[in-house]
Amino acid sequence: MKRRTATAALCAALLITATTTGAAVADGPHGGPHGGPPPREAAALTGTAELYRSAGDDITFTFDAHLAAEHGDDPLRATGTFEFSHYLNGEGARAKADVDCLLTGGDVAVVSGVITDSDLPGAEGRRVGVTVHDLGRHDRLGYSWAAMGSPAEGGELPRCVSSAPFEKVKKGTGDFHVVPWQPRL
Known part of the structure; x- marks a missing residue:
């Protein structure tokens, strides 16, 4: 016993x-x-790619946009930057924007931001939006100025507004990565 x-x-x-x-x-x-591992961020859009244009335009988009796990219910709390440029025959412009909204679903992301630095007169202080479809090596992209005109012109764009991803990424350049948002509903 x-x-x-x-x-x-x-x-x-x-x-x-x-x-x-x-x-x-x-x-x-x-x-x-x-x-366990730290909680994953609530949403993200990262990567760089060039767009395909048959005329040979040099168009590049770069994203570093994130929605932290603790802000997962509020896409307006997203942070980061994105940049874009468009040149043809030595003429064009570039811009950098601070992210003010990020929404993702599956492999699609919509990000908007206010331009903080640009060599396009009148663009600074304007909001622009971009949509990315992360398809591996065949990513697609769209942008608000496709319908709204130049980022330096037009009315005020609401946050997280863009166009359908109609542009094709140049072969071998697309490395966009979308982390899907999974809000508590």
């Missing part, structure tokens, strides 16, 4: 030690709950 009691007491002590040690490790300063 003493042997059973001693064995039971030893097992209980080991179980208590394992439980408290595991809880201390799980609640450590790194990682997510219970020691």
Whole structure:
């Protein structure tokens, strides 16, 4: 009988030690709950690609847009930047925008932002939107100025508004990556 009691007491002590040690490790300063990986961001659009144009236009888009996990229910809390440029025969313009909205669903993302730096007169301070369809090596892209005219002209564009992704990415250049948004509904 003493042997059973001693064995039971030893097992209980080991179980208590394992439980408290595991809880201390799980609640450590790194990682997510219970020691797992940190929570993934709620949504993202990253990458760079050139667009295909038969006339040889040099058109590039670059995205670094993120919606943090803690802001997952509010796409207007997205942060980051995106840049675009369009040149043909040495003439054109470039712009950089600060992200003010990011919505993603599956492999499609819509991002908008306010232009903070551009060599296109009148573009700074204007909001533009871009849509990306992440199709691996065959990504597609659309932009608000396809219907609204030059980013330097026209009325105020609402956040997270763009056009359908009608442009084709130049072969071998598309590396857009969309992290799908999964809001709590």
